[in-house]
Amino acid sequence: MERNGEKGFWLYDLRVETVVGDRHAVCRHVEGEVFRVIGENLVFDGPAKVPMYALVGILPHLPARQRETDPDDWMSTDAEIACADPHCGGRFRIVREGRRWFSHAETTGLPEARSTPYWKDEQ
Known part of the structure; x- marks a missing residue:
């Protein structure tokens, strides 16, 4: 895809919110805690924490x-992903937010490109 003559791609920013339903949460799931996915980065809001074992279950989806x-x-319609622990009632609600353009030249590992x-450039 091109934008202004530059090859690249769009990625959605994501908001990932912890949801606890009617089943007991075995892992540390605190209702309403949020982190964001912006580009390749996981960005945590305030004191939010996510158990690494639960995170392993959603990482491939992000x-x-x-x-x-x-x-x-x-992937477009089902917003909630269950915790990887089959005994845990915690879930993650993944919501698409704005989109960002990423240039191929700024993100590739290919030396010639x-x-x-x-x-x-963000610094």
Whole structure:
């Protein structure tokens, strides 16, 4: 995809919120705690914490949720992912927020196609 003559791609920013339903949470799930996914970064709001074992269960979903999907794909419609522990009632609600453009040259590992990494321009 191109924008202003530059090759690249769009990624959604994500808001990931802890949800506890009617089942007991075994892992540390605190209702309403939030972190965001912005580009490749997990950004935690305030004192939010996420148990690493529960995080392992949602990590593969995050890059897929960041990308454009067909409106009828379950990745577009099903917002909650259960904790990886089958005995835990905690879930994560993943909501797409704004989109950001990423240039291929700023994000590639290919030496011949590389420019200044995007994160160095953010400093």
